[in-house]
Amino acid sequence: MRRAGEVLLVLLAAALVLVVAWTVPWLRFVLTIALAKGLAVLGILLLLRAGQVSFGHALYLAFAAYAIAFGAARVPETLLLLPLAAIGAALLGLLVGLFVVRYREIFFGMLNLALSMVFYSLLEKFYSITHGTDGIRLPPTTFAGQVLDPETQGWAMLCLALLLSILFAVLVRIYLASPIGQALAGIKTREARLEFMGISGRRVLLSAYVLSTLMAGCGGAVLAMTTRHVTPALSYWTASGELVFIAILGGSGSVAGPFLGAVAYELTRVYAAALVADAWQMVLGAVLLLVILFAPGGLWGMGRALVGRRRQA
Amino acid sequence: MLAWFSENTLLLGLAALDGLSYAATVFMVAVGLNLVFGVLRILNVAHGSLFAIGGYVAATLGLFIASHGLPAWLSLPALLLAAVLTGALLGPVIERLLLRRVENQEPVLQLLVTFALFMILEDLQKLVWGVQPVVSDAPVRLLGTVDVPFGTDVIPFTAYQLFVLPGVAVVTLLGLVWFLRRTLAGRMIVAVTEDREAARAMGIDAARVTLLTFSAGAALAALGGALASPTASLVPGVGAQTIVLSFAVVATAGLGRVEGAAVTALLIGLGRAFAVYFEPELEVVIPYIIMVAVLLVRPQGLFGVLETRRI
Amino acid sequence: MSVLLSARGLRIAFGGLKAADGIDLDVMEGEFLAIIGPNGAGKTTFINMATGYLKPQAGQITYAGRNILGMTPRQIVRLGVARSFQLPQLFTEHTVLENTALAVAAREGVWSPFAPLLRPRFRREAEEVLDRFGLLPLAGQRADGLNEGARKLADIAMAVALRPRLLLMDEPTSGVASADKMGVVETLARVLRQSGVTAVFVEHDMDVVARFADRVAVWGQGRIMALGPPEQVLNDPDVRRDVIGIGPGEASHAAA
Numbered sequence: 001m002r003r004a005g006e007v008l009l010v011l012l013a014a015a016l017v018l019v020v021a022w023t024v025p026w027l028r029f030v031l032t033i034a035l036a037k038g039l040a041v042l043g044i045l046l047l048l049r050a051g052q053v054s055f056g057h058a059l060y061l062a063f064a065a066y067a068i069a070f071g072a073a074r075v076p077e078t079l080l081l082l083p084l085a086a087i088g089a090a091l092l093g094l095l096v097g098l099f100v101v102r103y104r105e106i107f108f109g110m111l112n113l114a115l116s117m118v119f120y121s122l123l124e125k126f127y128s129i130t131h132g133t134d135g136i137r138l139p140p141t142t143f144a145g146q147v148l149d150p151e152t153q154g155w156a157m158l159c160l161a162l163l164l165s166i167l168f169a170v171l172v173r174i175y176l177a178s179p180i181g182q183a184l185a186g187i188k189t190r191e192a193r194l195e196f197m198g199i200s201g202r203r204v205l206l207s208a209y210v211l212s213t214l215m216a217g218c219g220g221a222v223l224a225m226t227t228r229h230v231t232p233a234l235s236y237w238t239a240s241g242e243l244v245f246i247a248i249l250g251g252s253g254s255v256a257g258p259f260l261g262a263v264a265y266e267l268t269r270v271y272a273a274a275l276v277a278d279a280w281q282m283v284l285g286a287v288l289l290l291v292i293l294f295a296p297g298g299l300w301g302m303g304r305a306l307v308g309r310r311r312q313a
Numbered sequence: 314m315l316a317w318f319s320e321n322t323l324l325l326g327l328a329a330l331d332g333l334s335y336a337a338t339v340f341m342v343a344v345g346l347n348l349v350f351g352v353l354r355i356l357n358v359a360h361g362s363l364f365a366i367g368g369y370v371a372a373t374l375g376l377f378i379a380s381h382g383l384p385a386w387l388s389l390p391a392l393l394l395a396a397v398l399t400g401a402l403l404g405p406v407i408e409r410l411l412l413r414r415v416e417n418q419e420p421v422l423q424l425l426v427t428f429a430l431f432m433i434l435e436d437l438q439k440l441v442w443g444v445q446p447v448v449s450d451a452p453v454r455l456l457g458t459v460d461v462p463f464g465t466d467v468i469p470f471t472a473y474q475l476f477v478l479p480g481v482a483v484v485t486l487l488g489l490v491w492f493l494r495r496t497l498a499g500r501m502i503v504a505v506t507e508d509r510e511a512a513r514a515m516g517i518d519a520a521r522v523t524l525l526t527f528s529a530g531a532a533l534a535a536l537g538g539a540l541a542s543p544t545a546s547l548v549p550g551v552g553a554q555t556i557v558l559s560f561a562v563v564a565t566a567g568l569g570r571v572e573g574a575a576v577t578a579l580l581i582g583l584g585r586a587f588a589v590y591f592e593p594e595l596e597v598v599i600p601y602i603i604m605v606a607v608l609l610v611r612p613q614g615l616f617g618v619l620e621t622r623r624i
Numbered sequence: 625m626s627v628l629l630s631a632r633g634l635r636i637a638f639g640g641l642k643a644a645d646g647i648d649l650d651v652m653e654g655e656f657l658a659i660i661g662p663n664g665a666g667k668t669t670f671i672n673m674a675t676g677y678l679k680p681q682a683g684q685i686t687y688a689g690r691n692i693l694g695m696t697p698r699q700i701v702r703l704g705v706a707r708s709f710q711l712p713q714l715f716t717e718h719t720v721l722e723n724t725a726l727a728v729a730a731r732e733g734v735w736s737p738f739a740p741l742l743r744p745r746f747r748r749e750a751e752e753v754l755d756r757f758g759l760l761p762l763a764g765q766r767a768d769g770l771n772e773g774a775r776k777l778a779d780i781a782m783a784v785a786l787r788p789r790l791l792l793m794d795e796p797t798s799g800v801a802s803a804d805k806m807g808v809v810e811t812l813a814r815v816l817r818q819s820g821v822t823a824v825f826v827e828h829d830m831d832v833v834a835r836f837a838d839r840v841a842v843w844g845q846g847r848i849m850a851l852g853p854p855e856q857v858l859n860d861p862d863v864r865r866d867v868i869g870i871g872p873g874e875a876s877h878a879a880a
Contacts (some may be wrong), residue, residue, distance in 0.1 A: 182722060
């Protein structure tokens with residue numbers, strides 16, 4: 001019964017995204033970007049369950065985005081590049097993860113930040129390969145060998161982002177309910193006990209870390225193929241901060257939170273930039289402050305509180 | 314090897330002097346961050362913005378002095394005034410209105426409050442001071458240059474960077490050590506850092522200590538910014554750059570003593586300066602490479618104490 | 625009866641304090657061994673060393689004939705040595721049922737990412753364990769909402785859910801209201817006897833010791849001062865003066 005309701009809710013949300021993109025064409029692009037970021041934020045949510053904050057997950061997003069940029073110059077095929085870029089990000093995540101899961105709290109956060117900043121400077125400094133801060137422009141990618149007109153291409157990217165979002169949201173939910181997912185939440189409250197039960201907190205965290213980098217990789221790939229322009233700014237620490245921002249804005253109580261947060265974030269950004277061009281960042285900061293001070297459960301928590309109140313009444 | 318050294322004496326000397334003055338600024342920012350983290354357990358992302366604002370305020374005061382024909386030497390005390398103004402005005406406001414309200418929230422929410430503040434302060438700087446570089450180098454010109462002998466060469470170096478920057482940093486270090494060990498307020502800060510609950514139980518007013526510490530930390534960041542402002546032009550984004558660098562210093566040093574922040578700032582400052590002269594590509598990366606290398610060997614940081622949890 | 629856990633010449637010091645200064649102690653298969661002694665004597669340290677949390681500076685520890693010195697807590701628990709804690713170590717944001725089920729899952733292997741933790745088998749087993757401790761009515765409560773006595777029991781229930789061969793308990797009755805104490809210990813003893821678990825417990829309540837221990841070891845100044853059946857050890861005049869005379873009442877709640 002409950003499951004049927006949830007499936008319905010997901011389908012409704014997906015339909016809503018498509019309808020909005022169809023009625024307001026310029027929002028199609030915004031929604032695709034939002035879903036792509038939502039994928040990366042889903043990874044942040046995983047790590048938040050373990051009580052850890054990564055201030056460097058933009059690294060994996062940027063890594064996959066640049067992988068797409070380099071790959072598209074040779075074989076511009078979406079269905080080939082996307083999995084390759086995502087798996088590449090996950091492999092990098094495994095490598096980095098083996099190192100960073102030994103650390104907790106600020107050391108975990110700062111090491112992630114440090115590594116993403118290293119990647120940022122590599123992108124910025126090796127001009128001959130990366131074109132520095134100018135970044136790289138991408139040719140349009142094909143779908144299964146088909147060259148699509150820009151309109152269809154836009155729809156294809158949105159549908160791809162939507163599919164990936166649903167797929168990973170379901171996957172993360174299953175993972176969080178599983179023994180590993182529950183042990184992951186145990187890292188936050190009593191990691192020492194895990195060891196005395198025979199569970200390695202580090203391995204549990206590593207599994208979540210790699211999954212989070214895989215999702216960030218998917219997000220980065222979609223982002224690169226949608227904006228068709230990648231720059232080092234993707235990897236700057238403020239981009240990672242943005243991901244944590246969205247996680248809190250959406251609420252960490254549900255796998256729907258990241259996507260809700262990402263859509264709200266992108267819309268606020270677009271409108272703030274249009275209204276107060278010089279102070280859009282300030283508007284976002286103020287929104288974040290209001291959310292933390294008055295709705296620490298994020299948008300998802302707010303929605304649930306509203307529904308709960310109505311049921312009670 | 315030896316031949317390389319004698320060929321590059323000049324560059325090495327320049328790098329060492331640059332690194333020293335750079336480390337002095339970095340120390341001022343990182344030590345404040347460390348202090349604030351110790352007491353509030355919040356990594357203040359907006360700490361770099363306080364650095365930037367301190368710099369802008371100092372530059373504004375400097376330009377005011379110059380344009381009103383006031384004596385040039387006033388631009389030196391103006392640096393200090395800028396720091397005190399920024400710390401005394403912004404510090405208590407941020408602590409009372411924002412941080413106190415999330416005192417009992419999850420750490421990630423506390424962190425994000427400072428991130429929100431960072432976003433707001435970044436745009437505020439652009440609104441107040443614009444996006445064009447702001448330059449006010451009166452203190453540097455005032456003190457002139459000194460010829461520093463290096464082997465057979467002589468390096469002309471600004472007296473400001475040679476004496477004022479490291480001098481203020483050393484005075485700050487000694488002053489802080491004295492303050493934390495010998496004064497009542499300082500000992501209260503240490504007590505709250507080590508065990509907030511126990512300190513409360515002993516009757517220490519943790520709320521006041523928190524306010525004091527945060528304002529002092531803000532003033533230190535602003536002083537760093539004010540001191541750095543005559544040596545480089547102020548542009549948007551300087552706060553973002555500064556904060557990640559101080560994060561690297563704090564994580565490398567580990568949480569704990571102020572001396573740790575000083576040694577680490579020196580290490581990272583010199584590392585960066587040498588990179589600037591010998592491997593410019595690595596300039597931005599060096600602090601992080603040092604940090605990663607240190608944490609690989611010492612997970613608790615250079616000066617951090619490994620906590621064994623009692624169970 | 626065979627020896628299950630054997631310590632030889634264990635030494636460890638914290639600063640100047642010699643918590644263990646040449647400890648020789650054998651735990652026999654199937655017995656309940658109580659460790660008593662003044663606070664700060666090193667009783668908890670013994671459990672910490674036997675479970676791999678602390679490494680002794682000298683000495684040997686073998687379990688079931690196997691050298692376990694230098695093994696991590698994770699490796700040792702896999703061999704069948706579980707422990708409970710003086711300060712309950714629960715996953716505070718999980719329910720009591722989830723805490724226990726996680727212990728069941730830990731034993732069965734946690735790496736099955738596609739079925740939920742509360743799958744029927746794990747849930748049933750966790751409920752069984754909780755039922756034996758009388759905790760079933762609290763199964764749905766979050767662990768941080770329990771009173772101290774229930775937290776303590778839940779902590780032991782988690783260790784029992786690991787189905788250990790040897791269970792080390794650090795002050796299992798501290799925090800349990802004195803009116804309930806005997807009932808709780810009665811339950812605990814029955815559960816452990818039923819499953820044939822060997823138990824070592826650090827205890828301050830001499831009534832509990834007298835009633836449930838097969839043997840008593842007296843820990844003092846880093847050494848085993850006396851060892852034997854409770855009726856013999858507890859009536860020893862030296863032990864009465866040095867250990868029991870200090871009085872368990874005023875000391876049992878302070879940190880060991």
